[in-house]
Amino acid sequence: MSISVSAPGKAFLIGEYAVLEGAPSLVTAVDVRAVAHAPREDGRGQQPTSVVACAHARVVEYLQQAGVAAAGDDGHPDVDTGRFYLGARKLGLGSSAAVTAAVVGYHLAAHGLDPRDPEVLPDALELAMAAHAEAQGGGGSGADVAAAVLGGTLRFEQGKAVPVHPLPGLHLAFVDAGYPAITSELVRRVRQGQAAHPARYSAAMDVLADASRSFIDAYLFDGDDPPDDDGLRERFERLRKATATHNHGLRLLQELAGATFITAEIATIVEQAEAMGLCAKPSGASGGDLVLIMATDRSALDRLGERLRRVHGLVLRTDLSAHAEGLRAEQRLPTNSRLAGFFKLSVENRRRAVAEATGLSMDRLRELDAGSFGVQRANHMIENVVGTLELPLAIATNFRINGRDFLVPMCVEEASVVAAASNAAKMIRAGGGFAAHSDPPWMIAQVQLTPALDAPADAEAAAHAIREAAERLLVLADEAHPRLLIRGGGARELEARVVDPAMLVVHVLVDCQDAMGANLLNTVAETVAPELEALTGWQAGLRILSNLSDRRCAHVSARIPPEALAGRGYTGPQVVDGIVSASRFAELDPYRATTHNKGIMNGVDAVVLATGNDWRAMEASAHAYAARDGRYEPLAIWRKDEAGWLEGRMSLPAAVGVVGGATRTHPVARLALEILGCQSGAELGQVMAAAGLASNLAALRALATEGISRGHMSLHARSVALGAGATGPEVEALARALVEHGEIKAERAMLLLQQMRARPRTDS
Template sequence: MGSKTISGFSKLNKVGKIKWIAETFFKDPEAVIKELKSYWYANEEKQRVLDGFSENTLSNFPMPFGVAPNFMINGKAFTIPMVIEESSVVAAAASAAKYWMTRGGFKTEVLGTTKIGQLHFKWFGDFSKLTSLTSAFRVYLEKHTDDLVVNMRNRGGGLTNLYFKDFDDQIPGVRQLILEFETCDSMGANFINTVLERSSDILYNFILDQESFLPHEKDYDKIMAILSNYTPECLVRASVSCPVSELGNFGPITGEKLAEKFKDAVDIARIDPYRACTHNKGIYNGIDAVVLATGNDFRAIESCGHTYACRDGQYRSLSFCEIKDGVFNFWMDIPMAVGTVGGLTNLHPIAKRSLEMLGNPGSEELMQIIAATGLAQNFAAVKSLVTTGIQKGHMKMHLMNILNHLNANEQEMNLAIKHFEKNRISFSEVRTYLESKRVNLV
């Protein structure tokens, strides 16, 4: 094997990159090259599009693309596309969807769609004097960014508000200009960042033009300009509700007992960060899967949600449960900045199909679909935890992964599936069972 460092890697063509990787890091480079190429699209145009998403692309990384049917959201039926590798997530979402379909379905509403950009700058002038000029600066800014904003404004979006924030008491001289935007069906990151970067020069010129500022107050230094992925005012609510008497029985557990235990579990996640972390991870099992399937940015959306979960100073559950007047209520408010035009939503071939499957929703409807999926996933997980336990269903779904890992053939798989319908599933027990059958089948 050669040196594990290289100069000019990015300048190699795709085959050259694969060849260097294979020959440098693997014992059988020819097999590795063949394997990586096997995941390329046969359609060269599709492969070229995917290669353009990122840098130093070698191959594609397949992920399961599944669906969860029977979602009733605001009286409308959906089959939800989901991209996720974790066993039982899609099945759990589908199970919760079917359960709530006969109990009123999911209710959702968008509470806000505001997105935020920040210009951070260092300025040692009189902050109160600057804030007194906010209205004048907005007029000045809108005039000098009109060419950037006109198309968004024609679609009903654009700049909706701006204000200044002072951090001088924490970092001397540091101030912020906050711009608030409506970006319609676009997630809007590129639009917001473009406006922000020009805003730096505009603010500097505005300060220079103000005769009321003293000479030292005209010293201005841009630090950085970028959108914030924390969008607490781009918010969607999802909820389910039914009389406790209609929850049904789960083996020996009555609906009344389920409601009580379920509420306790959610309340624990409200007060205990250790539980809240896993609780919210379950929510994002559902959310991330739909976000990926529709070509949106799951990292930004999840980062925002976790920030929102600790907005009062402690990390808490994103969902809530209440039992009032004999009615079970389960809901969450969650920030959700997504788009249905631009970015990968129009470029990724399966993302386009996912949106088509959902009826080509606008961004607000997609927010609601994703939130409902996250709530469904959370309901299914908590219900399992307080009834049968999480492992029974999870290991049943995980059985196929174990069998594949142990190179079981079709006959062995069929025998194992039947055997483990009534027996505890673990890796060691599946391996022991297979070994016994392989001896008997010889």
């Protein structure tokens, strides 16, 4: 098996600038990883960057001096840093430090040394520190390298890193402020300000250093008994004061440097967090990128994220987790979704290409053989089984989402869906790929209430009584699924809706984590219903989940350069204008919007079905969401930006999971999830949304140029040829003949097949 070693990114919790003057800082490893691995067998290795070259040279010299490696040079690894990107924008999470650490770890592992071994780890840290400083031309504290090598959360002071324990009960999250920050430029401006105004610089640094010490004192846990509720509140209040002091010091530094450290977006995030009783500060050099949010209640972070997204268009990054592992070996290589000529390969060779691209074994892909899902297994899934129905399972290529490549399994019977999605994903890749994020996985359990015979029919009074008891009802809801609480989920909010003078509906919003959640939501509804009856005197009717998962959406966007869209006799700008016009058509006309959305669901449903999720629920939710404002509208819209590029975006309810249901019981669904390598239900929803947006782009491009029929023609012809009885080489030959005749119909296909078979065969 190929060696693959990864290292995490980093985020400063406090002390970003104070650490440069010897004050303590806190830095945490973030589970966005650089992965170093051997160049792939296709021979298209990367050219080493200065960071890779420096790390490579340092560790090879170390291995040779230790007598572990021969005097030769066995070559540098390739390094995948895709997860440090959101579309084409790089996030300020310390990618160069992670690359340095991953390269060092790779070479150590390749020569039989475990980089996590306590005897090896100090050498790995020293090598990475020296290599990174050399590549960066000196400067920097080294905290980012320490986080990449050691992982966890570190107190870093005067070049030394000490692992620490975070305060139990404290939750962290990061909000994307929307701009790339150039750390070196901001530090340069600070140094210029220091030279021009040393007294002001010292005053600002004193404020930042005081904030850092106060923050660290409140944040660290000594390993004894965790604080009780009062103790946690007291610690959190100290954190709030320390972050406010830090933000004040950052503004002083901003004035000194004459640079924008706290953008309007950062100011909005901080203000909104403080208004909700949370604390917030920029993480890192500032000027954009990420803002750290802290709370003692996980659901408060989710509520803040929802408010920021809906009102301000700012995104809480639910995929960024702190306290990540440091250097570690990976079980599989980063997926490579650029498989040139994939459609030309035989089925067996396509499997080999997938195995090579994902690191899966060919034996795992045997699950795709006919009959792997047998009648006996099917008989245990549903009732009255008499057989099984097989559908084609294909792989869509070229998908890159948030800097990571995905090979996307699609199960669909309609010709051209997979090819169109793959082609559109290639165009989107030219603009940096898809950028995606997800809402928290909140789903709705509904309880219907109607007046009992002896109860007053005052819906507003009943709703008021329920809202007053919300906290107690949420505790009761959590008792329905204690294991969900252990995984970090649970009941989050309660809503009482008067839908009619004689009908009240209660919503319990539940964080379902990585499950779709239908069964647990139904249980929650059943659990709270008796207490609702007791509170109101009304009678509980239906107790069931809602499949309108509008609080659990995947949001995906893409930018495509015009030249990537050109072809078929049309220039790139012409295609952009045509797609924008087609989008406006769907926005203005529900008849067109319905077909527009059907094309989106071509891609979405194919992935939902391949992964064993509930495609009926996805369809119902998507179309209800499209009509949420009282008029049926398109899910995806397209515009031309100021640079003339095509921009598309879509929000899609995505109540899907990677655990439970057919994802666990169907062997092909399990394998499809392995091929994808999705780490969560949220990430799977993003893949589905990307497949939908790609399918939409492909359809609109065809409509805006040569029309949809010609694009479907050749692929549809193959299906007709099969239906006419063609086998083996006859299929492609008959499909070509049908296209040439311009009549792709069953009768024509059977006639042409008879003529083909009647011709005398000649030996070649």
